[in-house]
Amino acid sequence: xxxxxxxxxxxxFEKINSADKVIYAPVENHGQLVYxxxxxxxxxxKDYIQTVQSAKYVVFPKIEKLLDxxxxxxxxxxxxxxxxxxxxxxxxxVRPCDAAGFDxxxxxxxxxxxxxxxxxxxxxLTIIGLSCSKCDNECFCTSxxxxxxxxxxxxxxxxxxxxxxYLAEIVxxxxxxxxxxxTDLFSDHKDDNKENYLTKVPVKFEKDAAxxxxxxxxxxxxxxxxxxxxxxxxxxxxxxxxxxxxFDIQDEGTSAKGIRYRCWDxxxxxxxxxxxxxxxxxEEQSQRWRQRIxxxxxxxxxxxxxxxxxxxxxxxxxxxxxxxxxxxxxTIAEIEL
Amino acid sequence: MDNLIKKAKELLxxxxxxxxxxxxxxxxxxxxxxxxxxxxNADKLIYDESCHYNLASYITRQEMRHTGxxxxxxxIHALKAMLVLANEHQFIEGNVIALAVDGSSDxxxxxxxxxxxxxxxxxxxxxxxxxxxxxxxxxxLSKEERWEFWQNELARCFKCYACRAACPMCYCHxxxxxxxxxxxxxxxxxxxxxxxxxxxxxxxxxGRCVDCxxxxxxxxxxxxxxxxxxxxxxxxESNFGFKTGTSATxxxxxxDYKLEDKENFIR
Numbered sequence: 001x002x003x004x005x006x007x008x009x010x011x012x013f014e015k016i017n018s019a020d021k022v023i024y025a026p027v028e029n030h031g032q033l034v035y036x037x038x039x040x041x042x043x044x045x046k047d048y049i050q051t052v053q054s055a056k057y058v059v060f061p062k063i064e065k066l067l068d069x070x071x072x073x074x075x076x077x078x079x080x081x082x083x084x085x086x087x088x089x090x091x092x093x094v095r096p097c098d099a100a101g102f103d104x105x106x107x108x109x110x111x112x113x114x115x116x117x118x119x120x121x122x123x124x125l126t127i128i129g130l131s132c133s134k135c136d137n138e139c140f141c142t143s144x145x146x147x148x149x150x151x152x153x154x155x156x157x158x159x160x161x162x163x164x165x166y167l168a169e170i171v172x173x174x175x176x177x178x179x180x181x182x183t184d185l186f187s188d189h190k191d192d193n194k195e196n197y198l199t200k201v202p203v204k205f206e207k208d209a210a211x212x213x214x215x216x217x218x219x220x221x222x223x224x225x226x227x228x229x230x231x232x233x234x235x236x237x238x239x240x241x242x243x244x245x246x247f248d249i250q251d252e253g254t255s256a257k258g259i260r261y262r263c264w265d266x267x268x269x270x271x272x273x274x275x276x277x278x279x280x281x282x283e284e285q286s287q288r289w290r291q292r293i294x295x296x297x298x299x300x301x302x303x304x305x306x307x308x309x310x311x312x313x314x315x316x317x318x319x320x321x322x323x324x325x326x327x328x329x330x331t332i333a334e335i336e337l
Numbered sequence: 338m339d340n341l342i343k344k345a346k347e348l349l350x351x352x353x354x355x356x357x358x359x360x361x362x363x364x365x366x367x368x369x370x371x372x373x374x375x376x377x378n379a380d381k382l383i384y385d386e387s388c389h390y391n392l393a394s395y396i397t398r399q400e401m402r403h404t405g406x407x408x409x410x411x412x413i414h415a416l417k418a419m420l421v422l423a424n425e426h427q428f429i430e431g432n433v434i435a436l437a438v439d440g441s442s443d444x445x446x447x448x449x450x451x452x453x454x455x456x457x458x459x460x461x462x463x464x465x466x467x468x469x470x471x472x473x474x475x476x477x478l479s480k481e482e483r484w485e486f487w488q489n490e491l492a493r494c495f496k497c498y499a500c501r502a503a504c505p506m507c508y509c510h511x512x513x514x515x516x517x518x519x520x521x522x523x524x525x526x527x528x529x530x531x532x533x534x535x536x537x538x539x540x541x542x543x544g545r546c547v548d549c550x551x552x553x554x555x556x557x558x559x560x561x562x563x564x565x566x567x568x569x570x571x572x573x574e575s576n577f578g579f580k581t582g583t584s585a586t587x588x589x590x591x592x593d594y595k596l597e598d599k600e601n602f603i604r
Binding site for chain 2: 020030031032052053062065137138197229230232234235236238239240248250252261263264266269271273283284285286316318320321322324327
């Protein structure tokens with residue numbers, strides 16, 4: 001474990017900033033906390049619980065061009081989008097739940113197909129996580145196998161101690177490379193129990209019970225109906241989620257030329273699964289809600305060996321009608337089978 | 338609250354309605370929508386100043402179609418929305434009972450369209466102070482400044498359609514934005530795509546919006562999109578003398594005309 005003195009943090013920022021890297025950090029924008037590109041340390045919000053949107057868009061933008069097409073009398077020509085000139089990005093001060101979310105994205109985008117758009121972006125991403133000394137009622141990382149000081153997904157994890165200095169855990173080679181930009185800022189530190197500086201997030205449900213019970217509740221229509229009655233069927237929860245990765249592919253342009261792009265899509269929307277025939281296998285909102293829960297708590301653990309939820313609570317904070325994922329999963333975990 | 342619970346129980350016990358749509362205590366939020374199917378669950382119902390979500394948006398839901406008769410706990414905005422829905426033949430008179438609540442402990446049961454009309458006429462409602470201030474601020478901007486304002490705001494939109502989902506007037510089975518044969522509006526959440534979506538949304542609500550603000554409240558990114566429809570409401574009222582959500586029978590401006598209208602295109 002290393003120590004980064006409080007006065008060294010802005011210096012670390014400056015060092016990264018001047019090293020030809022682009023920094024994304026939590027800032028206030030239109031009255032909301034969001035991760036945005038920043039160029040000055042003063043802009044960075046230090047004392048915050050959670051941003052409204054996750055940081056996933058740095059590797060999975062809400063819209064991304066895949067290719068250009070051109071039609072002429074000689075035929076059709078396609079040119080794939082150039083993605084090797086992307087800048088190196090450093091996510092500065094991201095929460096451990098968000099950092100862990102990148103592992104879920106990785107599992108999806110490198111599963112049966114290597115998605116080069118994700119891979120190229122992720123290759124150039126370094127994550128400096130910041131442990132949580134505060135939480136709110138929506139936080140439930142401890143229910144999904146994480147904690148406020150979890151290093152999962154981070155390249156470096158900083159934990160603020162009582163003196164205001166930062167304990168620094170160098171987790172990966174990328175983290176080490178970051179440290180080597182300014183080794184003088186990091187000093188060796190005696191063994192310290194970082195738990196002392198972390199907030200306590202109450203456990204709301206047993207993770208294994210949630211996985212088992214949700215998997216076995218596919219056909220329990222009543223529970224999904226009861227939970228989804230008030231769900232409006234929008235995509236707010238999925239778009240603020242750090243792990244939701246579904247996208248749509250569309251063309252835009254004329255018959256002569258245009259682009260093919262992908263953009264975020266949501267299982268909450270009624271058109272998400274509609275077939276060309278007009279048949280929709282998920283006709284009712286309860287089926288769409290079931291999909292969202294089971295995708296995260298059943299299908300992804302089974303197929304990708306990752307739990308698709310990091311307990312950040314964003315979906316609950318953003319829902320217009322107070323759908324609360326932790327509360328709902330808790331109900332499922334307590335079902336008597 | 339007691340009156341509301343008593344009324345809900347009475348309706349359910351006597352089988353006058355199959356469901357009461359109201360508010361219960363929330364988790365993240367102070368209150369949230371709840372569906373009461375059995376009288377014994379009616380004790381969950383609450384009503385206080387936190388209960389502003391427009392419950393009329395549930396009346397047209399696909400899931401509610403086979404539920405039978407319903408009672409809806411309705412603030413003034415929900416009542417206005419009900420009149421627009423009635424006007425557009427979205428439910429049959431008598432199938433939806435409004436339980437009008439105005440912040441006092443009274444609950445007024447409104448069964449007919451004319452009862453709702455009378456209640457609305459005797460309970461005038463204005464925009465919230467914060468909304469008025471923002472609307473005036475936007476109106477005072479020059480054309481160029483307004484353009485910049487909306488560019489800034491709408492660039493953030495990621496098209497989650499929470500605004501549409503929360504709007505009691507957005508009940509189309511297939512929204513224009515979801516049509517792909519042909520595709521009228523691009524799916525892309527880029528700036529032009531966001532303009533197209535919000536302009537289309539606003540135009541479809543011109544003369545139909547009841548100024549409840551549910552769209553802006555639902556927006557996870559806090560984009561003040563209700564300002565677009567509020568401005569349209571104002572324009573319609575000043576140009577046509579039409580106040581939306583006051584009549585179950587009077588056609589809204591974009592679906593009505595008069596022979597003496599000065600425009601030529603309808604002749």
